[in-house]
Amino acid sequence: GNSVTQMEGPVTLSEEAFLTINCTYTATGYPSLFWYVQYPGEGLQLLLKATKADDKGSNKGFEATYRKETTSFHLEKGSVQVSDSAVYFCALRDMNSGGYQKVTFGIGTKLQVIP
């Protein structure tokens, strides 16, 4: 079955530090890949996505590249801010599974940015 593995947190960084949150996946078909973010007290929001190999998703200074050869979709940001403190979820949507609209999430990585 489909699965998403992401690094466990919490991750604590100083403001302006470089961020990497690792994510790898297992899927039977050709999935679309996503990063969602959940800010404190708010609902999940789509941060970025990539629908095919070598695509790069980007938003709010965050980037992730769909690497089919390594089945990875690592999230990066060059300079984090305190306002980036949140929980980040890696997810996939497999177009070829029987439940083709189903999204599989990772466990989430909590990021805390300190001033």
Added chain:
Amino acid sequence: GAGVSQTPSNKVTEKGKYVELRCDPISGHTALYWYRQSLGQGPEFLIYFQGTGAADDSGLPNDRFFAVRPEGSVSTLKIQRTERGDSAVYLCASAPIDRPETQYFGPGTRLLVL
């Protein structure tokens, strides 16, 4: 415009009781999803509606769980004979028909079964 809303925001019940959780999707969104998020875990898929019908209910854990969407808009997740293990945050998401991969999530209902 208004986002996805869920009511109640918190629900405390006793083991064995029946509960209903409501989701109001974004107007015009034909796709609606229910997820369950346990503490320290990512959301776990429960059921997906396309319009009024359940296109995929493979994530419902057992027959105590049931969901409806009679008019293709509001959806209700129903849990019978609740158990302590049902305690979790129940999330609803909706998506437009032309961008099914872009799910908009509600704030969730936090269910606690005592």
